[in-house]
Amino acid sequence: MSLVVQKYGGTSVGDASRIRDVAARVAARRKSGDDVVVIVSAMGDTTDDLLRLSAEVSPNEHPREMDMLLTAGERVAMALLAMAIQDLGVEAVSFTGSQAGILTDTTHGGAKIQDIRPFRVREALDAGQVVIVAGFQGVSPDTKEVTTLGRGGSDATAAAMAAALGGDVCEIYTDVDGVFTADPRVVESARRIDEISFDEMLELAAAGARVLMPRAVEFGKRFGVPIYVASSFNDGPGTWVKEKTMEQAIVRGIAHDSAATKITVHGVPDRPGVAAALFEPLAVEGVSVDMIVQNVSQSGITDISFTVPREHADVARTVAEAMASEVGALGVDVTSKIARLSIVGSGMRTEPGVAATMFRELADEGVNIDMISTSSIRVSCVIDESDVDRAMQCLHRAFGLDGDANGE
């Protein structure tokens, strides 16, 4: 008998019949003898609909009330799922994040989980009940207010709850079959990956793969809880995300992110303190900077380029322009017609020449590289947005991912 934490995403509980389908899966699992905790997202597009509704009602910011509003979405789903499970003759009870003991910091709209005290969850499990917990929400013990964890936060709830309960596995059920070698909408020959390490998954998620929230992977890694990603619409195999994989891959997968903006400050005086003068205020504004490239174009003068998520572009531009005039730089350039392409694989650590292969392939494909960054298991290139599909397809082929991703 295991303790299983399952998470069902918004599409999986999108309407009444899908909720009953999920209930049947959960009930079957419980009847097989496992203890089951289920984390649910809000049904379908509920969260987006609530956001739109609030914008119609008020143009102003209401962080506290916004969290009261958005947490209602998950609350609807959890209650309906508990009813459907009970109808199958299996005892079930639903809890809000707060009732489940999910304690967060005080930040509305993007709270961090600080601790989980799942007393009521444990009691209900001990009583033989299936426990449904509303995803994406908690409560701040400091302010006593309800908080949300940020978009897609139910994955984090699931992994954190699995860690807190000492669960054997955290299963994330979604509308795709697992983690793929590349986005199948771009690369037709993309394949489901059988096993991927936490580190590879973190890199892929940060590089734009959207199937799992990076914060969930971090919880899994930190507390040693394996994560299984699979479809809620079929019983086919999914992807295991865990500490160590059987096979090491030189390139496990390719990800792309077209939602980045590149900002260049031209003609910056080349002296100590200019980078700090730019990146300190960006940090204060909460802008997350991804790639940074600085190159000396003529003596005494340098260009600094960096990329930010597109939603931070306006703030970043304002900061860059203020910095440029403060230090006497020549000007600021902003472009969003870029994409970041990344190859990820832990075998890169020991295999020389992987980056060189990537650059050669892109060159032969006629794709110009604008910026490059690497980690020990990732190589990323910024390229023109219009080249992304071609570049992805060519790299997928070049690194042998077109064959069977699982090496069978």
Ligand code: ASP
């Ligand atoms: N319902 C929330 C969202 O759409 C949380 C989640 O689905 O994980 O972002």
Ligand code: MG
């Ligand atoms: Mg959702």
